[in-house]
Amino acid sequence: MRLKVISGFLGRIKEGRTIRRIVITGFRGAGKSTIGKILSKKLGVEFIDTDTEIEKASGIDIPQIFSEYGEEHFRKLEKDIIGKLPEKDCVISTGGGAVLDNENVKNLRRHSYVVFLDVDPKTSYMRISGSDRPALTDNEPDDEVKYLIRKRYAHYARTSDTCIDASGDPDEICDDITCRAFLSEKKAKTRVRTITGVFSGLKMPDGAMEKLTGFLEEHPGGHICAIAGNPCGHSKSPLIYNTLFERYGICGHYTYLETESAEKAAGAFRKAGLRGISVTIPFKEDMLKFVDRRGRHAKALGAANTVVDCCDNLLGCNTDWVGILRPLENSWIKPKLAVILGAGGAARGAVYALKHTDIDVYILNRTGERAKKLALENGYKWGTPDMLKSLNPDLIINTTPVGMKGNDTLVDKSVFKPEMMVFDAVYTPPETRLLREAKEVGCTCIYGKEMFVYQAEEQFFRMFGIRVLPSEIREILG
Template identity: 45%
Template sequence: MKVVLIGYRGTGKTVVGRLLARRLGLPFIDTDAATEGRAGMSIPAIFERLGEEAFRAIERSVIAGLADEEGVISTGGGAVLDPANVAALRRGGTVVLLHAPASVIAERIAGSDRPPLTALPPDEEIREVLAIRRPYYLRAADICVDTAALTPGEVAEAVLDHLHASGRDIGILDGFSMPSGERKRLASLPAPTRLFGIAGHPVLHSRSPELWNALFAECGLDAHYTFLGHPDFSAVLDAAVGLGVQGLSVTIPHKESALNAADRADPHAEAIGAANTLLIRCGMCCASNTDWIGVRRPLDGVLPGRAVVLGAGGAAAAAVYALLDLGCEVTVLARNPEQSRALAGRFGCDSGTMQQFGVIRPEIVIHATPVGMGGDPGSLLSPADLLPSMTVFDLVYTPAETPLLRIAAELGCRTISGTGMFVYQACEQFLHMTGIRVLPERVREVLGV
């Protein structure tokens, strides 16, 4: 067994770690102490003589050696900012975030000889650094315990209760669409297994469960990714909370609802007005949007110019956001003029109806509707609408070659399939939900694309 304690200084990692190690009959490992031993000097001395970068390099080396170790591991406060550290700590382990309000931490660490991280007064530094680190702590954690009003013994008992938790009520999933056998599979999972899933309607076409479960196995995570198909997002969220789901990938038609349901949202999700990622940890629901990364990265090397986005939903908003980041002049076209005007108005873009496509003659076309998904033979554009000089990007990724892309390729257009978007947004989403970085090349290998 491996139990890893993360969190800011003063949250009780060392004391609680020693108690847990005794209770579980495991060795106790303090990565700060191991780093000092490796360097032959104290942490303040490392910072003073070698600098923080050298400290982080030594710390990374120490943590890398713990990937396959059993024990209770207490980490430095900034360790999980490095995805390589998170990958090593999470392999075969359970990560526990110990946290407390900034005021409590300030009282506990008053008089410490640790070097300051900023030029701010101590109280302000704690608040600022906590705000920066909070997303990293949340994405790396499996369990969260607030230590503010608890004794170290009580914190240790709370962690043990989580580690020995009993089963889940799978009946909460009545009415959800799932592949044959998935409910039985969920019922058979041990309670400590972390759950993730895709929320949408429909979802059974999604390859996310195939991808994520393969990545979980490679990363040594005791986790399972499932289907949460339902037309009502509030029902999805209730089921997710009831089952202890730690992260949701969100697809059509729930992206706007996901943002509205979140307690916190990153600036990209707020600007786009939609979330495709929900992190559910520590009693909070945190929203982010990685779709725009999935659109932006495949367009690297494409010169900015006139661009048209077809559609006015959450995926279309992410596409507009990405195109503006590229420096394009963007027009939103949709079959519903009111929806296209509303989306364009949020970003200061032009809007119109599908009939205006030929007048604009864009260099870049991004299709962001479900047309062409699955077995749908439809395409919003015909061969007469396209020119060989155009770059045509279809965000639909199932199938990889949609009717629109087939038409565009036959005309000599540069084509980008939705697979590219899926790959890059998935890499970013996996980082958001686990703290572990995976390479696009590995995602493509898993999917065979």
């Protein structure tokens, strides 16, 4: 029976109109096809199974495709089918490995509500035992299931809009999906009231609250994300995210969450049911106290600049270090000796990034004891900035706020040489005195904007499973 008056995830759906796409993902044995068929009948829309479409297009079944042509050929066929899926009201079931491909994720996410059917290894193995499904590894079948679920779980979680336990009754699962994807008028009003209540009274840039309420009135079930810090009204993250949401067909809005503490920011996250937050000064270290799980990079760094709702658990992550490592990896210069200026949170990110390279490191700080502590923790050497010239490094990374205000610098111009690389984590102003003087000497300069670009790219991937190009973020920032 066709649903009539409901409030959809992408907006209000009027009487007589059907729904837009629901995409079902998950591992083998999660019941994607079974759930998809039942759900499509309940909603009165077409059901499309990508595995079935692959078999139709190739003229042979999937086990035969694997045995004769291999997995790589199957993935090419799968990608082609997913790229051609219609953008109309329908229910789509897709293969368990589809979410490992970035282009697939872009196509599956566009104007869709993506459901991750979560199944434990034991249930999965039991359901697929005796089937003709091709093996994907050399492991024993039960070990293969455990390995692949563990490997793919993060991909399923970040590319979906909701996670549902797949071990229950199929009819009840379908009802659960419907309730989550399509809010009743009562639930829609409650959600809007709750979110606006959380953000009302907070310090926000002019017009930000009006944009948030306007989005919620039109899309009561849409994702809400925010920049959390104090202050945070200067952040460019809302511009980046809201542009990417529109570009990739994700129903979301990014706003400002300026609170008194990390604890209050985390509390607001939970109460409002946010999708994710970017965490800035001074909450990064404290935020780890208020999440449910800590990603390995956040744990190693003792700080989180990203918090994501991962299947109803707050996951603390850190992408700051990526913002330092990626620009270095993309440079033609391969330094042998680096000096990190500073010993605070940003310096920790730089140290962590450089531990993924073969570069020797000195940590220099005006307070030598802080430099010593950080250096000893990581097996590096330490000192004070007056040692800079004698060390003659190939790479200088400034992680201090020096240069952010005024025309200050920690590096005398005489230190620079043309073959040197200079990286300033400060991105406001765009060109600090440090970089200006380094450029005059002929150094290769990496601007703070680049760190921001790469950490934002990684952060968006963590929140929504789509890997955007750094050039896209640069273009948005202007």
